[in-house]
Amino acid sequence: MAKSKKDPKSTEQPTNQSTNQPAFQKTARQDKALQMFNQKACEFLLVGGSRSGKSFIIVLHQLAVAIKYPCSRHLIARYRFNHAKNSIWLDTLKKVLKLAYPDLKVTWRNTDYYLELENGSQVWLAGLDDKDRTEKILGMEFLTVFLNEASQISYEAYTTLKTRLAQKIEDAKPQLFVDANPPSKKHWMYQVFYNHTEPETNTGLVESRYDHLLMNPADNSRNINKEYMATLNSLPLRKRKRFRDGEFADDSECALWTDDLINATRLRRLADGTLPISLKRIVVAIDPAVSSKDTSDETGIIVAGLGHDDHLYVLEDKTDHYPGPTDWARRAVALYQHYRADRIIGEVNNGGDLIENVLRSVNPGISYKAVHATRDKLTRAEPIAAIYEQGKAHHIDQLLDLELEMTSWEAKKGEKSPNRIDALVWAATELCLSDTYISGRARFGFRKKAEIRLLGTKKVFDTESRIQRRE
Numbered sequence: 001m002a003k004s005k006k007d008p009k010s011t012e013q014p015t016n017q018s019t020n021q022p023a024f025q026k027t028a029r030q031d032k033a034l035q036m037f038n039q040k041a042c043e044f045l046l047v048g049g050s051r052s053g054k055s056f057i058i059v060l061h062q063l064a065v066a067i068k069y070p071c072s073r074h075l076i077a078r079y080r081f082n083h084a085k086n087s088i089w090l091d092t093l094k095k096v097l098k099l100a101y102p103d104l105k106v107t108w109r110n111t112d113y114y115l116e117l118e119n120g121s122q123v124w125l126a127g128l129d130d131k132d133r134t135e136k137i138l139g140m141e142f143l144t145v146f147l148n149e150a151s152q153i154s155y156e157a158y159t160t161l162k163t164r165l166a167q168k169i170e171d172a173k174p175q176l177f178v179d180a181n182p183p184s185k186k187h188w189m190y191q192v193f194y195n196h197t198e199p200e201t202n203t204g205l206v207e208s209r210y211d212h213l214l215m216n217p218a219d220n221s222r223n224i225n226k227e228y229m230a231t232l233n234s235l236p237l238r239k240r241k242r243f244r245d246g247e248f249a250d251d252s253e254c255a256l257w258t259d260d261l262i263n264a265t266r267l268r269r270l271a272d273g274t275l276p277i278s279l280k281r282i283v284v285a286i287d288p289a290v291s292s293k294d295t296s297d298e299t300g301i302i303v304a305g306l307g308h309d310d311h312l313y314v315l316e317d318k319t320d321h322y323p324g325p326t327d328w329a330r331r332a333v334a335l336y337q338h339y340r341a342d343r344i345i346g347e348v349n350n351g352g353d354l355i356e357n358v359l360r361s362v363n364p365g366i367s368y369k370a371v372h373a374t375r376d377k378l379t380r381a382e383p384i385a386a387i388y389e390q391g392k393a394h395h396i397d398q399l400l401d402l403e404l405e406m407t408s409w410e411a412k413k414g415e416k417s418p419n420r421i422d423a424l425v426w427a428a429t430e431l432c433l434s435d436t437y438i439s440g441r442a443r444f445g446f447r448k449k450a451e452i453r454l455l456g457t458k459k460v461f462d463t464e465s466r467i468q469r470r471e
Contacts, residue, residue, distance in 0.1 A: 029219035030057040037061050037175065041211035045193040046179040048215040048246030050232065051224050054179040055148055059088070059096050061177075062123060062144050067104070069172050070119035072143040077161060079152035080321075081127020088148060089113060089125050128157050141166040144175045151180040154400055155188035155199055182248040184408050186259050187400075190248050216246045249408060256385035257406040265394045267313075275396065279305035279313060282341040284332050285427035287419045288325070288355055299328040300423030302402070303335050306431040312393040314427075315339065317402040319420045329358040336366060343367045345426050371426055381421065384428040393428070 026034070030053050033046060046054040062074045078084035093115065097104060107116045113125040126137045142164050147153055158178075165174040180189060188199045193212040196205045217224055217232060232244040241247040267276050287300035303316035318335060322328040336344055346355035348370045356368050373380065387393045395403070405418040 026057070027053055027220050027222070029053070029213070029215045033057045033213055033215065034061060036211050036213055037177075039211065040208055042173060043176045043193075043210050044178065045189060045210070045212040046177070046215055047182050047189070047193075047212060047248075048219075049217045050181060050243045051220060051228065052215040052217050052246070053220040053223065054215050055088070055092050056096060058146050058177045058179060059092050060100055062146060063096060063101060063104075065144055065172070065175075066117055066121035066123060067101075067119070069143065069169050070121060072121045072169055072172065073140065073167055074121070074123045074144045074146075075126060075137065075140075075142045075161075075164065076123065076146045076148060077126040077128060077137070077153075078148045079128050081125075081130045081133065084125050084127050084148065085113070093123070128153065138164060140164065142174075143167045143169060143172055144177065146177040147179075149180055150178045150189060151183040151187060152401075155398075158188065181242055182246055183242075183404055184249040186407065187248075187404065194248075214246050217244060255407050255409060256381055257388060257403075259403070259407055261388050262395055262403055262406070265388075265391055266398070267394050267396055269397055275313075275315070277307050277309075277313060277394075280308050281306040281431060282315070282339045283343050283345050283427050283430050284335050284339075284341050285345040285423040285430070286328065286332055286355065287347045287422040287426065288328065289322070289419070298419045300419030300421075301328065301332055301335070302420065302423040302427045303339060303341070304424070304427040304431060305339075310392070310432075312387055312428050312432055314393070314395045314399060314402070314424065317399045317420060319401065319423065325354065325358045326362070329355075329362045333359060333362045333366060337363075343369050343430070345369050345371055345430050347371055347373060347422065347426055369430070371430070377422070377425075380429065381425050383433060384425050387428065387432055 033044075033054075034057065037044060046058065048054060059076065062076070066072055066074055076084065076088050078088070097106065105118050109116060115123040124137065124140070124142075126133060128134055138160070145161055145165055147158060147161065150158070162176060165176060167174070178189060178193075182189070184190075185194075191197045191199045192205065193210050196207045196210060197203070198205055217229060221229070232240065235243060242249065270276055282303065282305040285300070285302045285304070289297045289299045298319050299322050301316075301318040301320070302314065303318070305313045305315060307313055316335060318331055320328070320331075322331070332344055335341070344359060344366055346359070346368065348355055356370065359366055359368060384393075402420045402424065405420045406424075409418060409421055
């Protein structure tokens with residue numbers, strides 16, 4: 001068990017050891033964050049606008065703790081490893097070391113992506129999209145954990161990473177840090193840190209465990225150029241509130257969907273992972289990004305099914321920034337095979353024949369249908385919203401990112417809609433509003449017999465075996 005004999009206050013104001021002068025000056029808001037970190041709470045949220053110094057001060061504090069407690073271990077995690085590498089490993093960590101600890105000797109372990117101090121302490125980097133790396137991280141214990149840009153991180157991932165705050169070092173308190181540009185008030189961050197409510201059970205949390213602080217670009221103005229502030233000031237109102245003012249968004253008054261509408265009909269998978277209902281048809285819908293650049297739109301991929309009750313069931317949201325067309329095609333085909341889906345639906349307004357060609361290069365035997373947008377997005381989305389309003393649409397478990405988009409998209413004529421919503425609309429249109437379709441291939445984890453009427457003849461099929469096709 002490691003124990004440090006250093007003065008606990010020795011790392012609160014980093015100095016240049018060669019001149020014994022402060023290497024940089026923290027903002028007043030960053031000072032307040034450090035004071036908060038030394039209070040009773042053990043989980044902290046720094047929320048606010050872009051370039052407000054949130055990540056910098058958390059990383060600085062983690063390094064201070066690493067220096068104070070030899071052989072301690074610390075984690076910085078983000079949803080995507082590539083983003084964590086570019087923003088933290090190649091940027092923030094280097095800036096903090098240069099400005100706050102210029103004489104600190106560290107070893108960069110570029111193969112496993114962790115930083116090692118002379119006293120044996122380590123700072124690890126993780127991306128939750130890398131399964132192998134995540135499994136390795138989950139096998140380790142840490143003294144501090146930092147979830148960077150947590151608006152992209154699910155509640156399940158947050159609670160799982162909390163279990164890794166298990167390193168025992170005398171006199172040291174395990175701490176968890178979260179930062180984000182605030183999404184909507186239905187996000188788990190708002191529920192946990194502001195309402196002190198457990199999102200899944202709606203039960204109260206121990207308030208003294210949590211603390212939060214608002215940090216905005218104006219608080220960090222001396223470190224931000226005027227042009228960037230002008231850019232923030234020029235954003236549309238909703239984005240300005242989020243990225244400049246750090247405000248959590250309410251459900252949009254113009255939104256077609258609300259939290260209550262979605263939550264009222266939500267279903268859960270059974271304990272063994274199977275679906276609680278049987279489906280007569282399943283499709284995978286794709287709304288592809290035009291390009292594969294980091295700044296490109298995401299490729300929307302939604303899996304949905306039609307029940308024997310003619311209700312819509314949304315099963316999966318695998319929307320993502322895929323490196324290239326082959327990558328999203330492989331994911332779509334894998335979902336098609338996993339769910340034994342009837343068809344893959346692809347919007348071809350931007351991709352032309354590319355979508356079908358790429359999909360068939362992965363699997364020539366798929367059933368594929370191209371769809372074309374002849375009406376604006378709002379007009380296409382309104383009939384699907386009506387299905388939800390009738391109580392005939394069900395999300396299987398929580399589809400956080402999809403639901404965030406659905407309840408925050410201001411559905412106005414001509415306004416661009418997110419790719420998740422586009423893919424959902426195409427899937428639901430094919431399942432619920434189309435009269436011409438193949439029926440019968442779908443089968444995934446059904447638990448009971450379903451009564452089906454085909455061509456006026458009442459038949460009962462065992463849904464654990466293959467449902468027959470309509471001839």
